[in-house]
Amino acid sequence: MAVPTPKPKPKQPQSYIWLCCMLMLMWADKLDLLSATAILDPEGFLGHPVNAFKLMKRLNTEWGDLESLVLSDTTDGFISNLTIQRQHFPTDEDQTGAAKALLRLQDTYRLDANTISTGDLPGVKHKSLMTVEDCYELGKIAYSDVDYYHTELWMAQALKQLDRGEESTMDRVTLLDYLSYSIYQQGDIERALEFTKQLLALDPEHQRANGNLKYFEFQLEKQKKAEEDITQKEKEGGKKETTKKEKSKKKVSIPQVPERKKYEMLCRGEGIRMTPRRLSRLFCRYYDNHHNPMYVLAPVKQQDEWDHPYIVRFLDIISDKEMERVKQLAKPRLRRATISNPITGVLETAPYRISKSAWLTGYEDPMIDKINQRIEDLTGLEMDTAEELQVANYGVGGQYEPHFDFGRKDEPDAFKELGTGNRIATWLFYMSDVAAGGATVFPDVGAAVYPQKGTAVFWYNLFPSGEGDYSTRHAACPVLVGNKWVSNKWIHERGQEWRRPCSLNETD
Numbered sequence: 001m002a003v004p005t006p007k008p009k010p011k012q013p014q015s016y017i018w019l020c021c022m023l024m025l026m027w028a029d030k031l032d033l034l035s036a037t038a039i040l041d042p043e044g045f046l047g048h049p050v051n052a053f054k055l056m057k058r059l060n061t062e063w064g065d066l067e068s069l070v071l072s073d074t075t076d077g078f079i080s081n082l083t084i085q086r087q088h089f090p091t092d093e094d095q096t097g098a099a100k101a102l103l104r105l106q107d108t109y110r111l112d113a114n115t116i117s118t119g120d121l122p123g124v125k126h127k128s129l130m131t132v133e134d135c136y137e138l139g140k141i142a143y144s145d146v147d148y149y150h151t152e153l154w155m156a157q158a159l160k161q162l163d164r165g166e167e168s169t170m171d172r173v174t175l176l177d178y179l180s181y182s183i184y185q186q187g188d189i190e191r192a193l194e195f196t197k198q199l200l201a202l203d204p205e206h207q208r209a210n211g212n213l214k215y216f217e218f219q220l221e222k223q224k225k226a227e228e229d230i231t232q233k234e235k236e237g238g239k240k241e242t243t244k245k246e247k248s249k250k251k252v253s254i255p256q257v258p259e260r261k262k263y264e265m266l267c268r269g270e271g272i273r274m275t276p277r278r279l280s281r282l283f284c285r286y287y288d289n290h291h292n293p294m295y296v297l298a299p300v301k302q303q304d305e306w307d308h309p310y311i312v313r314f315l316d317i318i319s320d321k322e323m324e325r326v327k328q329l330a331k332p333r334l335r336r337a338t339i340s341n342p343i344t345g346v347l348e349t350a351p352y353r354i355s356k357s358a359w360l361t362g363y364e365d366p367m368i369d370k371i372n373q374r375i376e377d378l379t380g381l382e383m384d385t386a387e388e389l390q391v392a393n394y395g396v397g398g399q400y401e402p403h404f405d406f407g408r409k410d411e412p413d414a415f416k417e418l419g420t421g422n423r424i425a426t427w428l429f430y431m432s433d434v435a436a437g438g439a440t441v442f443p444d445v446g447a448a449v450y451p452q453k454g455t456a457v458f459w460y461n462l463f464p465s466g467e468g469d470y471s472t473r474h475a476a477c478p479v480l481v482g483n484k485w486v487s488n489k490w491i492h493e494r495g496q497e498w499r500r501p502c503s504l505n506e507t508d
């Protein structure tokens with residue numbers, strides 16, 4: 001029996017191959033132009049939130065489109081190379097994360113969509129514009145997250161840029177479809193109806209829009225009738241007057257500002273300000289920690305940042321060489337930062353802590369040991385029971401929402417496995433300046449401490465009695481522009497018995 005000869009694969013027409021090559025060349029030219037700028041100053045370029053988002057989008061979505069285009073050809077070697085390189089590129093999760101970071105910055109710093117789209121942010125080195133497609137992508141990610149507020153903002157911005165004459169492959173019909181529905185979901189049926197009519201003017205046969213038109217008109221009529229019924233009842237029965245006695249019974253409630261709002265206000269530089277009298281009690285000084293031999297001849301510069309909780313800053317406390325060494329050691333180990341689950345005690349990632357961190361031990365590098373010793377000399381606290389030096393990197397939108405460093409009474413097992421007691425104090429090095437954002441804020445008291453390269457801040461989390469100081473609840477504001485590097489040392493209770501004697505008074 002004769003074996004059938006396999007049919008040769010049909011060749012792609014020359015015109016298709018030429019089109020593929022042209023598209024690839026155009027994409028490569030655009031990539032080369034952007035890469036040239038990025039390579040000269042990677043941290044500066046990616047410190048702009050729009051640049052970071054566009055890079056994720058380019059290397060995820062656009063590369064995927066290019067890959068699909070090439071996969072239709074039969075050049076096996078080229079396809080294999082594409083697949084190998086693809087594993088090093090951002091994923092959908094990375095792209096979504098970059099988009100959500102932009103939305104988070106928009107809310108925290110009260111930025112309108114146009115300001116972000118034009119890249120007109122404070123302290124930017126490499127300004128970047130967002131295209132209609134970029135705005136649409138942001139709106140679509142918000143829509144997928146059932147975030148209709150941001151969906152409206154970014155679909156409206158995409159439409160605005162189309163109206164200005166920007167060339168785009170996006171069509172108004174798609175944008176209006178998203179826009180009208182997101183507005184409806186926020187309860188504004190009248191505006192949703194208006195945009196639906198605009199959509200149908202462009203595409204009269206749009207099935208979903210025709211259905212929405214009838215539904216929105218029905219809902220508006222129903223709403224109008226309900227309002228008329230209420231008005232009629234008020235006219236017939238009259239408004240019930242409230243007696244003086246009833247008025248006196250009503251309690252006057254003072255609205256409390258939610259912690260989230262206070263946190264965001266402090267991040268923007270708003271909120272509580274210290275009175276001139278309190279401010280006059282803050283000083284700067286040369287400090288040797290009670291004549292510590294290491295600092296008698298060369299005391300360090302120290303300044304008061306806040307009175308309660310007492311926060312001090314040490315200036316020029318870590319050199320450029322040391323900071324670079326710490327970053328060099330940490331970079332290969334950086335992983336998504338985790339938090340300790342208060343119930344299970346298990347380390348896990350959380351949406352309210354967006355950063356990467358690594359731990360450095362004193363025995364692996366003499367410089368880390370030297371830094372640990374410096375903290376001990378200046379605080380007077382034992383470092384043998386402290387946690388290892390944690391290095392954290394906050395990129396664009398990186399943040400850590402309000403939290404306590406110490407374990408509270410309802411978290412008795414928070415640091416049980418360490419066997420060194422609670423976190424008595426926190427030492428925090430700032431290893432970079434931040435162009436915009438990135439402050440450390442204390443919402444309960446209104447304190448805001450700003451990153452300053454080469455400095456460190458220090459505060460006690462516990463009173464001498466061992467009780468937690470709840471005024472130390474703090475947060476790391478989102479990085480708006482730039483790249484924030486910090487390293488911190490969490491100092492524990494054990495070993496401090498003679499260095500910081502306890503008190504019988506809970507508030508001492």
